[in-house]
Amino acid sequence: MTDVIPQTDPLALDRQVCFALSIASRSVLAIYRPLLQPLGLTHPQYLAMLALWEHERLSVKELGELLQLDPGTMSPLLKRLEAIGYVTRRRDVNDERVLVVSLTQRGRALRAEAEKIPPAIVEALGMGLDELQHLHATLTRVIGAARGAAAR
Amino acid sequence: MTDVIPQTDPLALDRQVCFALSIASRSVLAIYRPLLQPLGLTHPQYLAMLALWEHERLSVKELGELLQLDPGTMSPLLKRLEAIGYVTRRRDVNDERVLVVSLTQRGRALRAEAEKIPPAIVEALGMGLDELQHLHATLTRVIGAARGAAAR
DNA sequence: TCCTAATCGTTGGTGTGCAAACTAAATGTA
DNA sequence: TACATTTAGTTTGCACACCAACGATTAGGA
Numbered sequence: 001m002t003d004v005i006p007q008t009d010p011l012a013l014d015r016q017v018c019f020a021l022s023i024a025s026r027s028v029l030a031i032y033r034p035l036l037q038p039l040g041l042t043h044p045q046y047l048a049m050l051a052l053w054e055h056e057r058l059s060v061k062e063l064g065e066l067l068q069l070d071p072g073t074m075s076p077l078l079k080r081l082e083a084i085g086y087v088t089r090r091r092d093v094n095d096e097r098v099l100v101v102s103l104t105q106r107g108r109a110l111r112a113e114a115e116k117i118p119p120a121i122v123e124a125l126g127m128g129l130d131e132l133q134h135l136h137a138t139l140t141r142v143i144g145a146a147r148g149a150a151a152r
Numbered sequence: 153m154t155d156v157i158p159q160t161d162p163l164a165l166d167r168q169v170c171f172a173l174s175i176a177s178r179s180v181l182a183i184y185r186p187l188l189q190p191l192g193l194t195h196p197q198y199l200a201m202l203a204l205w206e207h208e209r210l211s212v213k214e215l216g217e218l219l220q221l222d223p224g225t226m227s228p229l230l231k232r233l234e235a236i237g238y239v240t241r242r243r244d245v246n247d248e249r250v251l252v253v254s255l256t257q258r259g260r261a262l263r264a265e266a267e268k269i270p271p272a273i274v275e276a277l278g279m280g281l282d283e284l285q286h287l288h289a290t291l292t293r294v295i296g297a298a299r300g301a302a303a304r
Numbered sequence: 305t306c307c308t309a310a311t312c313g314t315t316g317g318t319g320t321g322c323a324a325a326c327t328a329a330a331t332g333t334a
Numbered sequence: 335t336a337c338a339t340t341t342a343g344t345t346t347g348c349a350c351a352c353c354a355a356c357g358a359t360t361a362g363g364a
């Protein structure tokens with residue numbers, strides 16, 4: 001009972017879940033930033049690399065679906081990854097509409113560096129693994145609920 | 153036990169908390185968007201209005217601290233709110249460095265419209281209030297942990 | 305086969321977020 | 335009082351994130 005005065009205002013800033021969600025997301029990204037900088041990656045670029053380390057080659061559309069990002073967001077992002085030299089972008093031979101993104105040798109090699117990041121984050125956050133797993137589960141439920149709402 | 157094959161790869165995309173956090177944040181914001189559009193507000197602008205409905209008048213610095221946003225982000229955002237006609241921006245008479253942001257009549261009146269939003273969100277998400285409160289508490293812990301890490 | 309519709313990615317516009325350089329104003333100190 | 339320092343906002347540059355319009359390609363149907 002930290003609040004003597006009951007918070008009844010549904011518009012109180014510190015009661016908004018969306019507000020907590022934005023800040024939490026930005027705060028956690030801020031921890032990644034210095035760790036990703038040596039790799040030359042931003043956080044969305046890092047997520048794209050994670051997807052490629054898992055799948056080796058993906059179309060822009062598939063990557064966008066995995067990361068839940070617009071093609072208009074993916075397109076320039078992938079061009080930057082290509083400019084750095086971590087991926088190649090080539091039209092599919094069987095369907096000239098689709099652009100296949102593949103890892104370069106340098107992109108594949110980067111994985112070894114990236115493996116240091118998750119433990120560094122956990123260490124920096126100072127939260128237990130069980131707690132983080134629980135958070136992950138909760139967030140997954142929110143994502144499901146939000147996507148359900150969007151579909152309606 | 154949905155996973156037959158144990159997920160041991162710490163770089164698996166769907167195990168990253170940062171990934172879940174980004175997507176959850178964006179997914180929830182997507183629910184706000186159509187609700188805020190009639191008010192002519194983006195989500196960050198909505199958060200600024202929440203702060204002003206609570207405090208009536210705030211300096212740019214104070215607003216930035218409340219919303220955890222850069223002055224470089226606040227500055228153009230507040231100009232847009234002024235252009236719409238919801239706030240005024242005036243230099244403080246006692247200290248010409250600080251810019252005081254205050255609500256206009258229209259800005260104050262908007263609150264009545266905004267009151268419909270939180271229940272609409274809860275309804276759309278279809279999650280229980282207790283569940284949302286629990287999420288809020290968890291996010292608050294993450295924010296604290298992340299801010300602690302940043303300070304180190 | 306020809307034509308319409310659907311698919312895939314790109315481009316341009318707007319609005320954040322963050323960092324760094326900059327201006328104006330106030331503060332503290334010699 | 336004069337000057338260096340600090341503080342508050344603005345501006346610029348870059349990278350998302352989303353939307354709408356567009357061009358190229360493919361698939362489907364008359």
